[in-house]
Amino acid sequence: MSVASPAGTAPAPAAADAPDRPDAVRARRFWSARRNAAALAALVAVAAAGALLYEEIYIRSGNRAHAWRTWISDQLADRHLDDAWVIAGSAVVCALGLWLLLLAATPGLRRLLPLATEDTGGLRAALDRRAAAAMLRRAALETPGVREAGVKVGRRRARVRAVVGFGDPGEVKTALAEHLSVERGRLGLVRPPMVNVKVRTQSKGRRRS
Amino acid sequence: MSRTAVNRTLLALVGLVLLAGGLLLLAGGLDLNHRWHLGLPSDWTVTDPHHAVLDPADRVRWRGDGWWWPSVFAALGVVALLSLWWLLAQLRTGTADRVAVPAAADVPVRLRGGALAQAVADGAEQIPGVSRARVRILGRARRPRARITLTLAPGAAPGPVLHELAAGPLGDARRTTGVSLPAEARVRVESGSVPRVQ
Incomplete structure (x- = not known):
């Protein structure tokens, strides 16, 4: 069991063959607890139910209704169902309901990419997308001829844009693609992203000092 | 659960609930029940586009009945308390303060969750390639689980580190306590080590 040297030149162990059989391991995503959405929904529900309850008790104990309560019941009584505000409001409520259903049914935590952990019993792991980008970027910058590199890692695809400082751009691109495909294996992801490489030569006007 | x-x-x-309510109001406002023959009961006032959203007559319809007010208060109270x-x-952190130790079932042993977490974290930070490890023990005393946040040193690969984590500190914690301790690790990479180019 070797850990790659900081130079990143050590051969990748077991994880390197993961890209060849992406379907061998089912990608079990991490599921978010949806704490924020739940807290927000609960807060709104507490406030609404609490206010209504308070108001009903207040009125029942012989007081006049508050202005907000009167305003709401007047609005509900005056506005017909085909009123533009009512239709817009209903559409918003529908969209909100759909959104909550979507939140309930999807895993969330899109920043975490599942890592292959077949040899680590009882340990599940995921790689942060930014960490994957940092690893790929480091590998890109280690390629001879690459001066700058920007990496964006999506859930399925990684986009690498590199600026060639010296050497033939075509050759640099080939070397870069090779280097990146090794690094892609080292990520150890259940579903390694496709790596798109774009290179351009240093433009004179934008040279950095 | x-x-x-x-x-x-x-x-x-x-x-x-929101979707159903919104759709019902929308269907009423756009007269879809009539136009698309949705088959909603025609004595529902909500199917008539020219009807008020909530008519005062509808609002006070059951006020005279004995069951109305108790039901209103009960429903509002239940919703308010439940919410x-x-x-x-949501405010609880979910951390297990104490962990039951099956390995010492006949001796009353109190293992603090924080101590177990610290032991795993200390071990994890010894693994080559790991620059920082944070561990939290979540769940209940009898079914604790570990959440590990690993920050890797630049150039390290997650695969071997995870393997060593499972075989080393995590395995040790499981063996010594007898807790099955399922774990999830979130892996990051130390930032700032690669020169940033914007």
Whole structure:
């Protein structure tokens, strides 16, 4: 069991063959607890139910209704169902309901990419997308001829844009693609992203000092 | 039922209620029941586009009945209390303060969750390639689980580190305590080590 040297030149162990059989391991995503959405929904529900309850008790104990309560019941009584505000409001409520259903049914935590952990019993792991980008970027910058590199890692695809400082751009691109495909294996992801490489030569006007 | 399951069930329930209510109002406002022959009962006032959203006559319709006010208060009270409980449940961190130790079932042993977490974290930071490890023990005393946040040194690969983590500190913690301790690791990479180019 070797850990790659900081130079990143050590051969990748077991994880390197993961890209060849992406379907061998089912990608079990991490599921978010949806704490924020739940807290927000609960807060709104507490406030609404609490206010209504308070108001009903207040009125029942012989007081006049508050202005907000009167305003709401007047609005509900005056506005017909085909009123533009009512239709817009209903559409918003529908969209909100759909959104909550979507939140309930999807895993969330899109920043975490599942890592292959077949040899680590009882340990599940995921790689942060930014960490994957940092690893790929480091590998890109280690390629001879690459001066700058920007990496964006999506859930399925990684986009690498590199600026060639010296050497033939075509050759640099080939070397870069090779280097990146090794690094892609080292990520150890259940579903390694496709790596798109774009290179351009240093433009004179934008040279950095 | 875990908090995740509770949250998702209740969110789905709230979502369904909102969606159904919104669709009903929308169908009424656009007269879809009539136009598309949806078959909603025609004595529902909500199917008539020229009807008020909530007529005062409808609002006070059952006020005279004996069951009305108790039902209103009970329903509002239940919703308010349930939502309050739901809200407070989100504030808990979910950390297990204590862990039951099956390995010492005949001796009363108190293992603090924090101590177990610290032991795993200390071990994890010894693994080559790991620059920082944070561990939290979540769940209940009898079914604790570990959440590990690993920050890797630049150039390290997650695969071998995870393998060593499972075989080393995590395995040790499981063996010595007898707790099965399922674990999830979130892996990051130390930032700032690669020169940033914007």
